[in-house]
Amino acid sequence: MFDVAVDLGVWLLLILTGAVLVRAFLGPALTDRLLAVNMITTKLVALFLLLALQEGNWVYLDVALVFVLAACVATVAIVKFFQEGSLL
Amino acid sequence: MFSLGFLLIGLFFLMSGTLGIWRLPDPLSRLHAGGLGDTLGLGFLLLALIINQQDIGLTVKLIFLGLMVIIINPVITHLVASLEYKNISGGKGGSS
Numbered sequence: 001m002f003d004v005a006v007d008l009g010v011w012l013l014l015i016l017t018g019a020v021l022v023r024a025f026l027g028p029a030l031t032d033r034l035l036a037v038n039m040i041t042t043k044l045v046a047l048f049l050l051l052a053l054q055e056g057n058w059v060y061l062d063v064a065l066v067f068v069l070a071a072c073v074a075t076v077a078i079v080k081f082f083q084e085g086s087l088l
Numbered sequence: 089m090f091s092l093g094f095l096l097i098g099l100f101f102l103m104s105g106t107l108g109i110w111r112l113p114d115p116l117s118r119l120h121a122g123g124l125g126d127t128l129g130l131g132f133l134l135l136a137l138i139i140n141q142q143d144i145g146l147t148v149k150l151i152f153l154g155l156m157v158i159i160i161n162p163v164i165t166h167l168v169a170s171l172e173y174k175n176i177s178g179g180k181g182g183s184s
Binding site: 001006016020034035036039045046049050061064068072079082 | 110140168
């Protein structure tokens with residue numbers, strides 16, 4: 001029962017990531033695109049966790065940790081660039 | 089059985105965040121729906137994984153990941169909201 005739910009969750013998260021990616025492509029404002037990229041990060045972390053549970057290979061957990069930190073730094077850099085005009 | 093329930097609740101919140109980012113009218117309310125729904129959904133998903141497995145090292149690592157996401161995700165939402173507020177109010181206001 002739990003394994004079936006994990007399988008369905010992997011497919012559901014792939015569909016949701018595709019939907020948010022379309023939103024990031026045609027979002028009207030700048031903040032929509034930034035928020036959509038942040039949501040893609042969160043959904044991919046959830047996808048990594050479900051894949052780790054599905055395959056019994058917990059190295060995906062370390063991938064998720066590094067991915068969260070890298071995406072955080074990237075989003076903060078983009079926001080700083082658009083607020084102050086330059087990165088430095 | 090508890091882990092199945094928490095997994096379904098987490099997937100529901102992730103789905104409702106995506107629905108909010110597609111259906112809500114203006115950028116600030118979309119920001120609200122996306123940020124809150126994603127943080128809560130990933131929190132429930134991590135709770136389901138913590139209940140489902142028995143290793144203590146993996147539990148510590150999952151709790152660390154959950155704390156990191158719970159701290160980082162609202163901070164990023166706040167930064168993006170301050171950028172949007174600065175755009176709306178014409179160049180002044182918005183906390184750094």
